[in-house]
Amino acid sequence: MSLIKTRPFDAANYLRDEADVAAYLQAAVEDGDPALLAAVLGDIARARGMTQLARDTGLSRESLYKSLSGERAPSSETLFKVLHALGFKLTLLHTPPAA
Template sequence: MADTATRAWDPAEHLDSEEDMAAYLEAALEDGDPALVTAALGDIARAKGMTRIAREAGLSRESLYKALSPNGNPELATILKVVSVLGLRLHATPAPAKLPG
């Protein structure tokens, strides 16, 4: 059997529009996993240019990479700055009612 060449899939390479980026972040938020939300923000920032995003957010590129890595734990203030610079908006909606026990 012949070996199949593979390469890592990078979501940042497929985030071509503002709508794609917003939908990607929305899906991560709906999942509810903080690490996934952080990683999604990192993917979007890389798609838009991490250096520019860091500069406009008032952060160093290195600290932004670290904060938005899958193991990062950014402060809410950092997330809000990055979301704003990315041209996105977070919003809240009522969660569906939980069914009794």
């Protein structure tokens, strides 16, 4: 019997263009889980290059890996620095509560 070799799934391998990245990020924002948002930003950062993101944000790679691991929510300062460095602008849309 032959064994099948597999690798863990890594979303960063499938973020091929800006449309993929935007849709992935939008889904995470809509979910509303800060740790998930951090993990998604980590996937996007790894797809684009964590070293460049570290340069663009002024944060260390180690700090970024830790903040964007999905194990905890990053600080709002880190969140905004990362979003800006990745070329995203956070906008809000008012949605009335469901009746």
